[in-house]
Amino acid sequence: MEITRNPRHSERGPANRFTGSVRLDEIAAPAEPSRLRLYSVHFAPGSRTSWHRHPHGQVLHVTEGRGLVQCEGGPVEEIRAGDTVWIEADEKLPQPSAGRYPPHGAGARTFMTPLGLVEAAADGTTAEWDALVGDDAYPAA
Template sequence: MQITRSSINTVKGPADWFTGEVYIDAVAAAPAPSRVSAALVHFMPGARTHWHRHPLGQTVFVTEGIGLCRRRGGPIEVIRPGDRVLFEADEEHWHGAAPNRLMVHLAINEADADHDVVHWLTPVTDDEYAAAPPTD
């Protein structure tokens, strides 16, 4: 058993991964041979990831607020606390907060044999983001 006391600082999400204000808290990063990691990601209203994909997929579990997510070619979906979203391996997608609400989710990822967890792509444009359905 290993207990890690809360000693890791919250970090600001980098601008080459996110649009808007995003903060990340590391939750799990088990040593090898495990390849699973998890992070609590806090999106301020209007903040979102860039388009990206995960070689082995990604699960996000919404814990707070109202969010949006979209896979390439699909509609924008509204997500709420308790919703679980599975993005398939290499499925291009984005996720983030609704325009008027923050959103927090637990992101669970697995690295592939090359230790890649995510491949970042282009930013989600304001026009793409503005196509979201109402969140009321």
């Protein structure tokens, strides 16, 4: 058993993966053989991820605020504190660029903090990142 008493440092979300003010707190990254990773992600109003996918899917659990999530070609869904979203790794998407997964982020006037639980790939990566989502394509911008 290992107890982490103090949270690890907070990092700014990299500009090539996030639009707006986003802070990432890695809560848990157990040693191998586990490949689980748990993050708390703090989105300021209007901020969001780029298009991306997780090799083994992702669980999002909103702990604070309200935000948006969307799979490419699908409807924009509002999520709020208490909601849990499961995003499949092999979800079939209707667009030709299937395999890209949702941007998610805060609403226009609200902060949002979800916990994100993922299983890393064998090489240690947790996501494949794609294009940023512009203000014209993000309803909360």
